[in-house]
Amino acid sequence: MPVTYLKKGKSAEERSGDDATVRANVEAILADIEARGDAAVRALSVKFDRYDPPAFRLTASEIEALMNRVSARDMADIRFAQAQVRRFAEAQRASMTDVEIETLPGIILGHRNLPVQSVGCYVPGGKFPMVASAHMSVLTASVAGVPRIAAATPPFKGAPNPAVIAAMHLGGAHEIYVLGGIQAVGALALGTQTIEPVHMLVGPGNAYVAEAKRQLFGRVGIDLFAGPTETMVIADETVDAEVCATDLLGQAEHGYNSPAVLVTNSRRLAEATMAEVERLLKLLPTAETASASWRDYGEVVLCDSHEEMLAVANDIASEHVQVMTDRDDWYLENMTAYGALFLGPRTNVANGDKVIGTNHTLPTKKAGRYTGGLWVGKFLKTHSYQKVLTDEAAATIGEYCSRLCMLEGFVGHAEQANVRVRRYGGRNVPYGAAAE
Numbered sequence: 001m002p003v004t005y006l007k008k009g010k011s012a013e014e015r016s017g018d019d020a021t022v023r024a025n026v027e028a029i030l031a032d033i034e035a036r037g038d039a040a041v042r043a044l045s046v047k048f049d050r051y052d053p054p055a056f057r058l059t060a061s062e063i064e065a066l067m068n069r070v071s072a073r074d075m076a077d078i079r080f081a082q083a084q085v086r087r088f089a090e091a092q093r094a095s096m097t098d099v100e101i102e103t104l105p106g107i108i109l110g111h112r113n114l115p116v117q118s119v120g121c122y123v124p125g126g127k128f129p130m131v132a133s134a135h136m137s138v139l140t141a142s143v144a145g146v147p148r149i150a151a152a153t154p155p156f157k158g159a160p161n162p163a164v165i166a167a168m169h170l171g172g173a174h175e176i177y178v179l180g181g182i183q184a185v186g187a188l189a190l191g192t193q194t195i196e197p198v199h200m201l202v203g204p205g206n207a208y209v210a211e212a213k214r215q216l217f218g219r220v221g222i223d224l225f226a227g228p229t230e231t232m233v234i235a236d237e238t239v240d241a242e243v244c245a246t247d248l249l250g251q252a253e254h255g256y257n258s259p260a261v262l263v264t265n266s267r268r269l270a271e272a273t274m275a276e277v278e279r280l281l282k283l284l285p286t287a288e289t290a291s292a293s294w295r296d297y298g299e300v301v302l303c304d305s306h307e308e309m310l311a312v313a314n315d316i317a318s319e320h321v322q323v324m325t326d327r328d329d330w331y332l333e334n335m336t337a338y339g340a341l342f343l344g345p346r347t348n349v350a351n352g353d354k355v356i357g358t359n360h361t362l363p364t365k366k367a368g369r370y371t372g373g374l375w376v377g378k379f380l381k382t383h384s385y386q387k388v389l390t391d392e393a394a395a396t397i398g399e400y401c402s403r404l405c406m407l408e409g410f411v412g413h414a415e416q417a418n419v420r421v422r423r424y425g426g427r428n429v430p431y432g433a434a435a436e
């Protein structure tokens with residue numbers, strides 16, 4: 001039996017129309033930054049953020065002054081969150097080992113994990129000063145050993161936000177820019193008269209930031225497509241409508257375009273959750289954005305079985321998937337496409353967003369089908385190497401190589417092998433022929 005949508009969001013056509021508009025705007029703005037550098041960056045900062053400081057990069061004394069404005073309590077909380085993120089990132093780093101093995105006698109193959117040499121970390125801050133995003137990108141880059149970490153965040157209410165700057169500094173940023181949106185990621189990737197270009201851009205952001213990173217990919221590396229927040233709640237009658245509605249709205253408040261989807265096998269829970277969402281929207285101070293997201297992108301999907309719920313969830317590939325059922329571990333074993341899982345009613349997406357230690361920069365718009373979220377491994381590049389230690393090994397592999405080159409018609413390649421078969425194997429291979 002097909003699943004039933006008790007509530008549907010914007011259609012696929014409407015969503016792709018929104019994407020096309022963003023795509024065109026971003027293209028024009030990046031071209032302007034490339035052509036005019038700092039002058040374009042300044043004009044865009046004035047236009048979008050009404051921010052026109054003497055310099056966008058904070059000096060050491062400006063950073064210190066901002067940090068002094070953060071209360072001791074807030075500073076301790078930031079340090080606590082960073083300790084959790086660091087602990088998990090260090091464990092993940094330790095799981096990535098360099099490899100070196102002897103695949104055949106005398107033949108050594110290996111790989112080394114090397115940090116990207118310079119990264120630009122975008123920390124969003126248009127609607128909310130996203131302190132935690134600094135832990136997720138800046139601190140994780142530090143754990144990876146990135147030698148140059150440039151961090152950027154928009155002004156919040158006209159000025160740098162002290163807590164965000166503190167988190168960037170404590171996370172290990174070497175350069176901090178108070179710049180937002182396309183102008184921030186554009187300047188960092190393309191470089192300007194005053195900003196050295198980076199090798200990779202990371203971090204989440206709104207639709208403009210995510211699209212700008214996508215368009216800049218190739219010029220620089222990017223971590224992943226991490227656009228407007230998406231959340232999914234998979235629930236059965238082991239939980240109630242209050243917790244489901246709270247978890248949907250908790251993430252819908254990110255913006256006006258944050259999909260929040262309930263997938264359930266209980267019509268009673270589905271209907272109660274929809275009613276509860278309406279009740280909570282009257283209380284929530286951020287209801288303006290949360291209600292727009294719920295109206296335009298909120299969905300309630302009623303399924304017959306857990307198998308059907310699993311299929312719907314894997315198809316949507318939501319950024320956050322909160323599972324509250326009588327078989328949470330079954331979902332852990334069987335989910336194949338998502339950003340991150342939050343298993344059981346005792347945890348929730350806000351834990352992951354702010355404090356628990358898993359990275360909150362996660363794939364959106366179905367990118368969970370081909371990548372997980374940001375993690376220390378995204379800052380590491382795995383490079384292979386090889387050595388042939390003995391004459392015998394050089395001759396043996398060389399004979400195979402010679403023939404396989406000629407099979408493809410690559411005579412020049414074959415000679416690379418042949419010259420070694422002659423030298424190290426003492427074999428007479430005619431020029432331009434395959435070794436027998």
Ligand SMILES: NC(=O)c1ccc[n+]([C@@H]2O[C@H](COP(=O)([O-])OP(=O)(O)OC[C@H]3O[C@@H](n4cnc5c(N)ncnc54)[C@H](O)[C@@H]3O)[C@@H](O)[C@H]2O)c1
Nearest residue numbers: 124125126127154180181204205206226228229254361362
């Ligand atoms: N996927 C993830 O991992 C993840 C994690 C956290 C947050 N997020 C998302 O990050 C986003 C943060 O968005 P935000 O807007 O609050 O902050 P933001 O910092 O991403 O964007 C603010 C900037 O957008 C630019 N901007 C605004 N309107 C524009 C326009 N019309 N044209 C061009 N540029 C424009 C401005 O320069 C401004 O500085 C939210 O959508 C949230 O859901 C995603």
Ligand SMILES: [Zn+2]
Nearest residue numbers: 229251254353
């Ligand atoms: Zn969130």
